[in-house]
Every structure is written in structure tokens, then in C-alpha cells.
Amino acid sequence: MSPVLVGSAGLGLLLILVLARIPVAFAMFAVGFCGIWILNGLQAATGLLASETYALASNSELIVVPLFILMGNVASVTGMSRRLYDAAYATIGQVRGGLASATVIGCGGFAALSGSSVASALTMGRTALAEMDRFGYCPRLSTGVVAAGGTLGILIPPSTGFVIYAILTEQSIGRLFMAGILPGLLLLSAFLLTVTLLCTIWPGKGPRGPATSLAGMRRAFAGAVPILGVVVVTIGGIYSGVFSPTEAAGVGAALVIVIGAVGGTLTLRSFWEAARSSIVTTASVMLILIAAHLVNPFVALSHLPAEVSRLLVTLDLGTYGTLTLILAIYLVLGCFLEGLAMLVLTLPIFLPVILSLGIDPIWFGVLVVLTLEMGLISPPVGINVFIVKSVARDVELLDIFRGVLPFWIAMLGTLVLLVLVPQLSLWLPGMM
Incomplete structure (x- = not known):
């Protein structure tokens, strides 16, 4: 059997295992290890x-991974996310759809703390x-807003999605964080515009x-000032060069712990819960990363990326045509696969292609992460929809999917704009 056939069979098996709900890390370990064994020997x-x-x-x-996760978990258990919501509500809660x-x-604010879309959807759903x-409020609108708003967690820095992409592609975490700021704000604005249009019609x-x-x-904003200060210090420190992303993660985690302890909202028990949750999440991420570093060499040994690149060149779609095709594949895969699984499965194949076309990998990272966001609310998997369903038990699942549809369209419009105007993603990284 040729290496290309072995590689294709391995990725097909990996896809089947993931769809069969085998843990992503274990599926990748099995396929990557056995694939390298077949192509290059057991040793x-x-x-x-x-x-x-x-x-x-x-x-x-x-x-940077456990520290940012810890920062988000401590912010959640101390109620900092609720204070962000209170400040936003005090400002615009009295208008229609406010x-x-x-x-x-x-x-959006909680996403900037946690970097997790699932955590954002769950926490804001409860609140x-x-x-x-x-x-x-119409249940379709309320559940749709929470499910869609939670997706901001993977785009607005610090984002675990950007961290994983940076590690898999050997790109700068700091530049990716900066690249996500303007697209994140743009997407947040698109969601606000969607709410306004729906409530106007x-x-x-x-x-x-009321x-x-x-x-x-004043009370609401005073309550939100400390945690907004943490966001400004961490992201501003990375942008200005005062902190590396790793140092910013340490500073951010330390600040939320100090704020919680001084304010009396962080007890030993709640800190233990936050730390335990952070350890479990970090272990899961590390297992996936180690497994990914087995799958990547297996795919390289199979010569599959070269064959895919040759096929795309043969199609002669041009740079934007090829990029559109790749993003369309991500959109389809997002209906069935979890985001990390998609990254690990596809980046070894697509990254050489986009580099050969001269596409900036930082720009491509923003587009891919936004596409992963869309998968979080796409049927039938749409994990954020199921998270909201676990909180809003009396709302039908189909109604939640209908509620997120306008926001999915807004995300698609944002994706198209980012494709057409690369500088929206590249301007801030270029200023660093």
C-alpha cells in the first residue's frame, strides 16, 4: 500500500473514531502511532x-494554557463575569432588546477573561x-444570543483556540492574540446589530x-472596573511588549486571585474548585497536543499534504478560490467535529498549501478560528447550543438552533469581510 493510501486510510479512521465519540486524544494517539509504525517502523x-x-x-x-484557564475559572467562581453583565445592562438594558x-x-467581556466559548455560554446562560x-424576551432570541455570544470566547484574546493554532503551526501567540482583537470587536458589533435589527422588525x-x-x-461600573483593568493590563502588556503572552497569563491569573481574595469573593473552597477544573482542562489540552505531534509526522510521512497541494494547483482556483474552498471544508466539518479535532486533522494538510500560495498564516489563523466558532452553533453537533439547552431546559432544541441562525449569518458576513480585507486581521500584529 502506498504512503498516500496509508495516510488517507489513517485520517479516515481518525474521522470515524471521532464521530464515534472516542476521546479525540486517544483516537489521535492510536492513528498517529500505528501510522508511523506502518510507514517508518516501530522504533x-x-x-x-x-x-x-x-x-x-x-x-x-x-x-500560558493553564494560567489563562485558571484566570477564567477564578473570574467565574468570584462572580466577575456577573459584574461585567451588570455594567452592560446598566448602560443599555432600558432600550428595546437591551x-x-x-x-x-x-x-465578549467574559470571553476576554476565560478564552473559552463553552465557559462563556454556560456562565452567561446561568446569569x-x-x-x-x-x-x-422571546426564548429563541434569548437562547440564540447566549449560544452565539459564547462563541466570542475563541476569537477575542486570550483565546485557547489561538494558542493551539500557534503551537500546531509554530506561529507567534502574541501576534495571533493581536490579530484577533479587531475581528473580535467586529463580530461583537455584528451581533449587536443583529439584535437591534431583530428587535426593530x-x-x-x-x-x-427598567x-x-x-x-x-456608577455602582455597576465600579464593580466592573477591577476585571476590566485585568483585561487592559494583560492584553495591553502583550501589545506594548511589556509582557510576553506567558508572562501576561501569569500576571492576569495573579491579579484575579488577588482581586477575589481582597474582595472576599474568593474562598479556599472556591479557589480549589477553580484550580481543580483548570488542571482537568489543561490535562485534556496537553493530551491532545501530544497526540497531535504524533499525527502531524504521520501525515507528513504519507506525503498527503503534497498530494493535496498538487490537486489544488491542478484545479487552478487561484489564491482566493483555494482559500474559499478550504474555508468551505471547515464549515462543513464544523457541523460534525469539535474545533480542536478539526485543527489537528486539517492543519497538517492545509498549512503547506496556504504557505505555498503566499497566504499569511496569521491571517489564515483568524479565518480558521472564526470558522471554528461557526461550528459551535452549527447543527447537528453545535456544542454551545447543547450547553444553552442544559440551562434552558424548557426551550426546544430546534428553537435554539432557529434562534442562532441570524447570528450564524452575521458570522458568515464577518468571515467574508475578513477574507476581503486582510488588514482587519493584520494591522495590529503589524504594529507590534
Whole structure:
């Protein structure tokens, strides 16, 4: 059997295992190890397993993963995400659809802390759905807003999606973080515009909330100032060159712990819960990264990327045509696969292609991460939709998918704009 056939069979088996709900890391370990064994011998497979495991476990740059995860978990258990929501609500809650818009802003703010779309959807779902239900919001709008708003967690830095992409492609984490800022704000604005349009066309979907007094606004903003300061310090420190991404993660985690301890909202028990959750998540991410470093050499040994590149050149679609085809493949895969699995499966194949076409890998990273976001609310898998369903048990799953459709269209429009105007992604990294 030729190496290309072995590579194709291995990726096909990996896809089947992932769809069969075998843990992504275990599926990749099995396929990567056995594939290298077949193509290059057992000694090469065992040697690579040992060396890659040690290399990743001893890589000091990867400390950014547990530290940012810890920062988000501590912010969640101390109620900092609720204070972000309160500040947004105090500002625009009294306008039509204001609660939904406040939820989008709250999701964006919490995303900047946690870097996790699932955590954003779950936390904001618990906070915002009850409020919107109390004021008579349409369940489709309220659940759709939370599910879609949660996706901002993978685009607005610090983003675990960017960290994983950077490690798999050997790109700068700091530049990817900077590249995600303007697209993240653009997507947040597109969501706010979507809420405004929906509530203008169908006023009953988002009634006005009660007005907040000036004193109430001051209290709400005072409560949000510390955590907004953490965001400014960490992201601003990376941009200005004061911190590396790893140092910024340490500073951010330390600041939220100090703020929580001084404010009395962080107890030993809640800190233990946040730390335990961070360890579990970090272990899962590390397993996936180690497994990915087995799959990548297997794919390279199979010569599959070269064959795919040759096929795309034969199609003669041009740079933008090829990029559109790759993004379309990501959109289809996003309907069935979890984001990390998609990255590990596809990057070894597509990265050589986009580099050969002269496409900036930082720009491509932003486009890929945004496409992964769309998969979080795409049927039938749409993990954010199921997270919201676990909170809003009385809302039909089909209604939640209908609720996220306008926001999915807004994301598609944002993706098209980012494709047409690369500088929206590349301007800030170029200023570093």
C-alpha cells in the first residue's frame, strides 16, 4: 500500500473514531502511532512518542494554557463575569432588546477573561437567561444570543483556540492574540446589530427593561472596573511588549486571585474548585497536543499534504478560490467535529498549501478560528447550543438552533469581510 493510501486510510479512521465519540486524544494517539509504525517502523513510532511527550511537557511557553484557564475559572467562581453583565445592562438594558445586547457585551467581556466559548455560554446562560425570561424576551432570541455570544470566547484574546493554532503551526501567540482583537470587536458589533435589527422588525422579541438610575450605573461600573483593568493590563502588556503572552497569563491569573481574595469573593473552597477544573482542562489540552505531534509526522510521512497541494494547483482556483474552498471544508466539518479535532486533522494538510500560495498564516489563523466558532452553533453537533439547552431546559432544541441562525449569518458576513480585507486581521500584529 502506498504512503498516500496509508495516510488517507489513517485520517479516515481518525474521522470515524471521532464521530464515534472516542476521546479525540486517544483516537489521535492510536492513528498517529500505528501510522508511523506502518510507514517508518516501530522504533521510530516509540521514539517519537517519547521525545514529543517530553518536549511538550518541558516547553515553558505552554504554561500560558493553564494560567489563562485558571484566570477564567477564578473570574467565574468570584462572580466577575456577573459584574461585567451588570455594567452592560446598566448602560443599555432600558432600550428595546437591551438585555440581549448586554448579554452579547457580557459574553465578549467574559470571553476576554476565560478564552473559552463553552465557559462563556454556560456562565452567561446561568446569569442572563433568567433575566431575559423575567422581562418577557422571546426564548429563541434569548437562547440564540447566549449560544452565539459564547462563541466570542475563541476569537477575542486570550483565546485557547489561538494558542493551539500557534503551537500546531509554530506561529507567534502574541501576534495571533493581536490579530484577533479587531475581528473580535467586529463580530461583537455584528451581533449587536443583529439584535437591534431583530428587535426593530419584531418588537415583541425584546421588550425594554427598567431604566437604571445614575447611582446604579456608577455602582455597576465600579464593580466592573477591577476585571476590566485585568483585561487592559494583560492584553495591553502583550501589545506594548511589556509582557510576553506567558508572562501576561501569569500576571492576569495573579491579579484575579488577588482581586477575589481582597474582595472576599474568593474562598479556599472556591479557589480549589477553580484550580481543580483548570488542571482537568489543561490535562485534556496537553493530551491532545501530544497526540497531535504524533499525527502531524504521520501525515507528513504519507506525503498527503503534497498530494493535496498538487490537486489544488491542478484545479487552478487561484489564491482566493483555494482559500474559499478550504474555508468551505471547515464549515462543513464544523457541523460534525469539535474545533480542536478539526485543527489537528486539517492543519497538517492545509498549512503547506496556504504557505505555498503566499497566504499569511496569521491571517489564515483568524479565518480558521472564526470558522471554528461557526461550528459551535452549527447543527447537528453545535456544542454551545447543547450547553444553552442544559440551562434552558424548557426551550426546544430546534428553537435554539432557529434562534442562532441570524447570528450564524452575521458570522458568515464577518468571515467574508475578513477574507476581503486582510488588514482587519493584520494591522495590529503589524504594529507590534
